[in-house]
Amino acid sequence: MTGTGLITGDDGRDRCFWHGNLPEYLRYHDEEWGRPVTDDIRLFEKICLEGFQSGLSWLTILRKRENFRAAFAGFDFEKVALFDDADIARCLGDAGIIRHRGKIVSTINNARRAIDMRAEFGSLARYFWSQEPQPGDRPAMIDYPTLSANPTTPTSVRISKDLKKRGWSFVGPTTVYAFMQAMGLVNDHIEGCYCRTDVEAMRKALVRP
Numbered sequence: 373m374t375g376t377g378l379i380t381g382d383d384g385r386d387r388c389f390w391h392g393n394l395p396e397y398l399r400y401h402d403e404e405w406g407r408p409v410t411d412d413i414r415l416f417e418k419i420c421l422e423g424f425q426s427g428l429s430w431l432t433i434l435r436k437r438e439n440f441r442a443a444f445a446g447f448d449f450e451k452v453a454l455f456d457d458a459d460i461a462r463c464l465g466d467a468g469i470i471r472h473r474g475k476i477v478s479t480i481n482n483a484r485r486a487i488d489m490r491a492e493f494g495s496l497a498r499y500f501w502s503q504e505p506q507p508g509d510r511p512a513m514i515d516y517p518t519l520s521a522n523p524t525t526p527t528s529v530r531i532s533k534d535l536k537k538r539g540w541s542f543v544g545p546t547t548v549y550a551f552m553q554a555m556g557l558v559n560d561h562i563e564g565c566y567c568r569t570d571v572e573a574m575r576k577a578l579v580r581p
Contacts, residue, residue, distance in 0.1 A: 377515065388561055402567060408575055410497040419547075460473070464476065482542075482543075503557070528549035
């Protein structure tokens with residue numbers, strides 16, 4: 373990696389450094405990260421997985437994502453909201469996921485809170501996209517020093533506080549910012565990364581919920 377935070381892949385393209393050219397991580401960077409998402413199930417899945425990621429690497433979670441999907445009913449929050457003690461025990465016995473009781477219980481709790489949110493706002497997407505930062509709230513340049521110095525933002529702090537008021541858990545400001553980055557509420561592909569222009573075009577074309 374250079375001081376720009378970019379690395380060059382085998383295809384000659386410059387990309388954000390963090391995937392390390394590992395195949396599954398590179399695919400996630402190129403095909404998913406930062407591309408705007410308005411599907412409620414995917415939004416719920418991501419915020420839950422970001423909670424599981426706390427204290428771990430995202431690559432660890434990514435490699436277990438299909439196991440998480442199987443364990444948590446595809447992150448259909450209506451189904452997860454009905455999980456009981458037997459489901460908690462089942463998840464705690466599942467070696468394919470992160471067996472952290474607090475995070476498992478949090479996912480069930482957050483599913484119930486997601487149902488409440490949908491009833492209030494019409495969809496999770498409408499809630500989260502209504503929190504999208506305005507251009508003036510963003511750094512003038514998205515570069516490596518800026519991103520490495522700012523693991524949270526005023527917007528992620530605000531969303532975190534609001535979610536906690538609504539009863540959500542494992543939604544600290546750093547977790548929320550990682551969620552915002554991944555789901556395209558911001559475009560944090562570093563200047564010079566070939567994906568940045570593509571993601572910005574997708575964000576401009578997006579019809580907000």
